[in-house]
Amino acid sequence: MEDRYIERIEDDEEINLLSLLVVILKRKYLIAGITFACALITAVISLIMPPIYRAETTILPPQQSGSGISSQIASQLGGSSGLISSTLGLSTANDVYVGMLKSRTVYDYIIGKFGLMEIYKAKNMADARTTLADSVTVKSGKEEIISVSVEDKDPQRAAEMANAFIEKLKDMTQTNAVTEAS
Numbered sequence: 713m714e715d716r717y718i719e720r721i722e723d724d725e726e727i728n729l730l731s732l733l734v735v736i737l738k739r740k741y742l743i744a745g746i747t748f749a750c751a752l753i754t755a756v757i758s759l760i761m762p763p764i765y766r767a768e769t770t771i772l773p774p775q776q777s778g779s780g781i782s783s784q785i786a787s788q789l790g791g792s793s794g795l796i797s798s799t800l801g802l803s804t805a806n807d808v809y810v811g812m813l814k815s816r817t818v819y820d821y822i823i824g825k826f827g828l829m830e831i832y833k834a835k836n837m838a839d840a841r842t843t844l845a846d847s848v849t850v851k852s853g854k855e856e857i858i859s860v861s862v863e864d865k866d867p868q869r870a871a872e873m874a875n876a877f878i879e880k881l882k883d884m885t886q887t888n889a890v891t892e893a894s
Contacts, residue, residue, distance in 0.1 A: 765867035767874040770859040771881075773809050806852040809881060813850045813860060816841065818880050825876055826869060848877070 736743070812818065819841045823829060834840035849861040860877045864870035 762865050764863050764865060765870045766861055766863045767867070767870035768859055768861040769874040769878055770857050771878055772857050773805055804856075806856055806858060809858055809885075810850050810852050812884055813858070813877055813881055814845075817884070818877060819844055821880050822873060822876055826873060848873075850877075 820837065823837065823840045823844060828834070828844060829837070829840050832840050832843040834843060847863045850858065851861075852858050860874050862870045862874045862877070864873065
């Protein structure tokens, strides 16, 4: 009977909603069974998975009135400086801070401080860095605010790791400032 409706649809070259409804109603138990099975599998998976916590911290980096090439060009170009500086490859202070936060030095510090080699069951530092990089997001927004977001199974560790990123950035900028001044 189903084949007859399908042939009729193909022969007429138009869709008859009543005949489609008949086919759907004929398979209602199959549709309901698949829907119930998917809902049950989803519920089981969501109960088995451990919760992941996210801690986020934001900073407003200090605004520097530098005398570098990028700041001289930016002051002369006015409003279009952002577009032109990104085209020319000139980086803003935020880009430098984001790069520092994503650096190998910072990742190694975080891995050592929190013992992430054991927690991530990593065979070497490269594996631990990769796993850490997957759980960390560093973004620079339009308002020149940098946010560091860390996801972890332990909420306390996630918060401490997010704060440790900022602490290490602060240490690195102070070290760089002292080096630059000398």
